Amino acid sequence: MINCPPVVLSFSGHDPSGGAGIQADIETLSSHQCHSASVITALTEQDSTNVYRIHPQQPDAIIQQANRIFNDMPVKAIKIGLIGHADIACSLAQIITEHPEIPVVLDPILAAGGGTPVANQALIQAIVEHLLPLTTVVTPNSEEARQLTTTDDLDNCGRQLLQSGCQYVLITGTHEHTRDVTHNLYHQGRCIETLSWDRLPHHYHGSGCTLATSIAALLAHQLEPVTAIIEAQQYSWDSLDNGYKIGQGQHLPNRFFWMQPGT
Numbered sequence: 001m002i003n004c005p006p007v008v009l010s011f012s013g014h015d016p017s018g019g020a021g022i023q024a025d026i027e028t029l030s031s032h033q034c035h036s037a038s039v040i041t042a043l044t045e046q047d048s049t050n051v052y053r054i055h056p057q058q059p060d061a062i063i064q065q066a067n068r069i070f071n072d073m074p075v076k077a078i079k080i081g082l083i084g085h086a087d088i089a090c091s092l093a094q095i096i097t098e099h100p101e102i103p104v105v106l107d108p109i110l111a112a113g114g115g116t117p118v119a120n121q122a123l124i125q126a127i128v129e130h131l132l133p134l135t136t137v138v139t140p141n142s143e144e145a146r147q148l149t150t151t152d153d154l155d156n157c158g159r160q161l162l163q164s165g166c167q168y169v170l171i172t173g174t175h176e177h178t179r180d181v182t183h184n185l186y187h188q189g190r191c192i193e194t195l196s197w198d199r200l201p202h203h204y205h206g207s208g209c210t211l212a213t214s215i216a217a218l219l220a221h222q223l224e225p226v227t228a229i230i231e232a233q234q235y236s237w238d239s240l241d242n243g244y245k246i247g248q249g250q251h252l253p254n255r256f257f258w259m260q261p262g263t
Helices: 021-031 059-072 086-097 121-134 142-147 154-163 207-220 225-241
Strands: 007-014 035-046 051-056 075-080 104-106 168-171 181-187 190-197
Touching: 007 021, 007 059, 007 207, 021 035, 021 207, 035 059, 035 086, 059 086, 075 207, 086 121, 104 121, 104 207, 142 154, 142 168, 154 168, 154 181, 154 190, 168 225, 181 225, 190 225, 207 225
Parallel strands: 007 035, 007 075, 075 104
Antiparallel strands: 035 051, 168 181, 181 190
16 A cells, blocks of 8 residues: 655745746655645746746635645645735634644745845734744744844844744844855754855755745654754755756756756
């Protein structure tokens, strides 16, 4: 008898370039031998360079789609990416509240890789007030961590985000002007793990999606959160290190790097 792969339900935007969003989630989950169920939160006009326009979907439709999945499949983890509107954030909180046993990984996307903001203050407030208290792991980059809190000091950012109610905070350091990239993991009021990675020479479209979804996949496989968070960093770094430039903008992660001959 074939064992069924664990189901991960992803809420995120549709990226026509295939580098980020739902496509990135599906690739990452498939690479981790998970079954990907998905609900589109927003259609987007974007490419490997930037996001130009967002078309949020109807909150009620998002709830209805999610309920169909929960009534049909044993969802083992939830991943949230691009949200698109404060009302959608509130709808996601309603969905999560009805399934408190399922771990939630939140990638709080506030700006595109090209710099375009994709979240206004109302959405940021909704994330802090309604989603963070329900989140198992939140994965902001350093710029997002500062936007979600009231401080510029990243250590204080980590502590404030924990105080918002989430269980684990992973602040990634790609945007910092450091030789290596340092990621800090916070839990129970303090930094419990710091990992540094060689800084790669390119900029990547969909790197945050890859990391957060990898964590969700590993949680669905019932790994402990700290182990999942550490292993997901390695997977993401390898995906970026084996990435490729197919468009005119950023490089794209190769989420199936392990399938390459000689790997």
